[in-house]
Amino acid sequence: MAAGFLVAVLAAVAAILATLPYEKELVHTPLVRNTSLTPDARPLSPGAGSGLPYSRTTLHFNSSGTACEAWLYTPAQGQAPHPVVVMAHGLGAQKDLGLHRYADPFARAGMAVLVFDYRTFGGSDGEPRHWVSPRRHVEDWRAALAFVKGGGLGSQYDTDRVSLWGTSFAGGHVLVTAADLPPGHVRSIVSMVPHLDGMENAKANLRTRGLPAVLRLLAAAAHDKLRAAAATGLDRLEAALAPPATASTAPVTKAKAAASDSPAAAVERLLAALRPAAAEAVSWLRAAAAPLLTPAYVKLLGAPGELALMQLQPAEIAAYFSKHPKEYQGGWRPLVLARVALETSSYRPITSLERLAGVPLLFVSAAQDSLCPAAAVRAAAAAAPGGGAEYLELPCDHFSAYGGEHLKAASERMTAFLRRHFGMQEGQGSEQGRGKGSGVEVQPEQAVGRSGEEEEQAASGGAEVDAGDAGGLAGGGTSPAVDAA
Numbered sequence: 427m428a429a430g431f432l433v434a435v436l437a438a439v440a441a442i443l444a445t446l447p448y449e450k451e452l453v454h455t456p457l458v459r460n461t462s463l464t465p466d467a468r469p470l471s472p473g474a475g476s477g478l479p480y481s482r483t484t485l486h487f488n489s490s491g492t493a494c495e496a497w498l499y500t501p502a503q504g505q506a507p508h509p510v511v512v513m514a515h516g517l518g519a520q521k522d523l524g525l526h527r528y529a530d531p532f533a534r535a536g537m538a539v540l541v542f543d544y545r546t547f548g549g550s551d552g553e554p555r556h557w558v559s560p561r562r563h564v565e566d567w568r569a570a571l572a573f574v575k576g577g578g579l580g581s582q583y584d585t586d587r588v589s590l591w592g593t594s595f596a597g598g599h600v601l602v603t604a605a606d607l608p609p610g611h612v613r614s615i616v617s618m619v620p621h622l623d624g625m626e627n628a629k630a631n632l633r634t635r636g637l638p639a640v641l642r643l644l645a646a647a648a649h650d651k652l653r654a655a656a657a658t659g660l661d662r663l664e665a666a667l668a669p670p671a672t673a674s675t676a677p678v679t680k681a682k683a684a685a686s687d688s689p690a691a692a693v694e695r696l697l698a699a700l701r702p703a704a705a706e707a708v709s710w711l712r713a714a715a716a717p718l719l720t721p722a723y724v725k726l727l728g729a730p731g732e733l734a735l736m737q738l739q740p741a742e743i744a745a746y747f748s749k750h751p752k753e754y755q756g757g758w759r760p761l762v763l764a765r766v767a768l769e770t771s772s773y774r775p776i777t778s779l780e781r782l783a784g785v786p787l788l789f790v791s792a793a794q795d796s797l798c799p800a801a802a803v804r805a806a807a808a809a810a811p812g813g814g815a816e817y818l819e820l821p822c823d824h825f826s827a828y829g830g831e832h833l834k835a836a837s838e839r840m841t842a843f844l845r846r847h848f849g850m851q852e853g854q855g856s857e858q859g860r861g862k863g864s865g866v867e868v869q870p871e872q873a874v875g876r877s878g879e880e881e882e883q884a885a886s887g888g889a890e891v892d893a894g895d896a897g898g899l900a901g902g903g904t905s906p907a908v909d910a911a
C-alpha cells in the first residue's frame with residue numbers, strides 16, 4: 427500500500443519533470459551548430475600583412491574520442507622549443523569570446539599559447555551543443571595537457587615547460603586538473619576570477635534568489651537530465667535490438683547442431699523471432715517520443731528573477747555583451763543545457779588546493795565580483811600550500827576584468843609570473859618596447875592605484891592589444907575590443 431503510493435508519487439514527479447508544463451523560460455529548440463564561420467576566417471591583422479610578433483594556427487586534439495579545436499599562438503622570436511601556456515574559457519564561453527586578448531600579450535612576450543574550446547562549444551565537436559559540465563570540462567583540460575606534454579604540438583614546443591591559465595569556471599578547472607600531478611609536470615598556474623566552491627555558490631544563490639527560484643532551476647535541470655536519460659535509454663535499446671550487421675554464413679558444425687536442440691537454444695530462437703517486432707516497437711516509440719526528448723536549455727545569464735544560470739545586474743550583462751564579436755564561431759548563443767545545475771553544487775575546486783604543493787600559483791580576483799567573490803579568492807591565495815600564492819586584486823567586477831585597464835594590469839602581472847616560472851630572463855624573447863615591464867612584478871597596490879583612471883584612458887590602454895589584430899576579430903575592426911566573457 428505505502429509502496430504503491432510512493433511509486434505513484436515518484437511517477438507523478440517524473441511525469442511533471444519530464445514535461446514541466448508551467449515552465450515557460452526553458453528553450454527546447456535544439457541549438458544547431460553552425461560551421462560556416464571557421465576559426466581562421468577573420469585574419470588576426472586585417473589588411474596589414476603580418477606585422478605581428480607571432481602567428482596563429484588552428485589544430486585539433488581528442489578528448490574521450492571527440493575532437494577539440496584549439497588556436498596555437500607561436501612567437502616569431504625567442505628560442506624554440508617555446509614554453510606553452512594552455513588556456514580555456516569560463517562558464518558557457520568559448521575561445522572567440524575574449525581569450526585572444528589574453529593570449530596576445532603572452533605570445534608577444536615569447537610564449538606559445540594553446541587556447542582550446544571545450545567539447546560541444548565553438549569549433550569543437552560534440553552533441554548536444556553547449557553541454558557545460560565540470561567533469562567533462564576537466565577531462566578536456568586533461569586531454570589538452572596530455573596532448574601538449576606528449577609532444578602533440580611538435581618539436582618547436584617545449585613539453586617540459588607547460589603552464590595552465592584558466593578564468594572564472596576554468597579558474598577552478600586548472601586547480602583540479604593539476605592536483606596530484608608529479609612535481610614540475612605543470613610549471614605554474616594562473617587562476618583568474620576563479621570559481622572555487624560550488625557549495626558556497628549554492629548557499630549564496632539560496633540567500634540571493636530564495637528557495638523557490640533555486641528549486642525552479644533544479645527542476646529545469648532534472649527535466650533536462652530525465653529527457654537525456656530517456657533518450658539514451660531508448661537509443662541503447664534500439665541499438666541492442668538492431669539485427670546483426672552481417673548474418674553468419676559459417677557452416678553449422680555437428681556440435682552446434684546438437685546444441686541447437688537444447689532448451690537454451692530454443693529460448694534463443696524464440697527471442698530471435700520476437701526481435702524484429704520488438705525493434706520495430708522501440709523505433710516507433712523513439713520516433714513518437716522524439717519531441718519530448720530534446721535537450722532543454724536555460725539562459726546562461728539573465729536578470730534577477732529570470733530562469734538563468736547566472737543572475738546579473740543590467741550593467742554586468744551589458745559589460746558581458748559589449749565587447750563580444752558580431753558573429754560567433756559555431757553559432758554560439760547564451761544558452762546552456764539545464765542539466766549543469768545538478769552538477770555545480772558538488773563541484774569544489776578549492777578542495778584541490780592542498781594537493782598543489784610545489785606548483786606556483788597566481789590568483790587574480792575582482793574586488794566587485796558578484797559571481798566569484800574576491801574574499802574567497804584572497805582566502806584561497808593565503809591558504810595555498812607552501813606559504814600562500816601570489817595574488818592580484820583588480821578594482822572592478824567579474825566581466826570588466828576582461829577589458830581595458832584591468833586587462834592590461836592583469837596581463838602584465840600574469841606575463842611576468844608565467845615567464846618567471848618558465849625560467850625566461852627579463853627582456854629575452856619578448857617584444858621590444860615591452861621588455862622592461864614584462865620582467866617586473868606589478869604589485870597589487872599599483873594595480874589598485876589604476877582604478878581611479880578614466881574609462882577612456884583604460885580603453886586606450888587596451889589599444890596596444892586591440893590595434894589591428896584584436897579589432898579584426900571583432901569584425902571589421904569597428905569595435906575596439908574583441909570581446910569579453
Ligand SMILES: *[C@@H]1O[C@H](CO)[C@@H](O)[C@H](O)[C@H]1NC(C)=O
Nearest residue numbers: 486487488489491492493578
Ligand atoms: C582523434 O581520433 C580520431 C579517431 O579515433 C583519429 O583519427 C585522429 O587521428 C585523432 N586525432 C588526434 C589529434 O589524436
Ligand SMILES: *[C@@H]1O[C@H](CO)[C@@H](O)[C@H](O)[C@H]1NC(C)=O
Nearest residue numbers: 460461462463753754755757
Ligand atoms: C551561420 O553563420 C554565418 C556566419 O556567422 C552566418 O552568416 C549565417 O547566417 C549562419 N547561419 C545560420 C543558419 O544561422
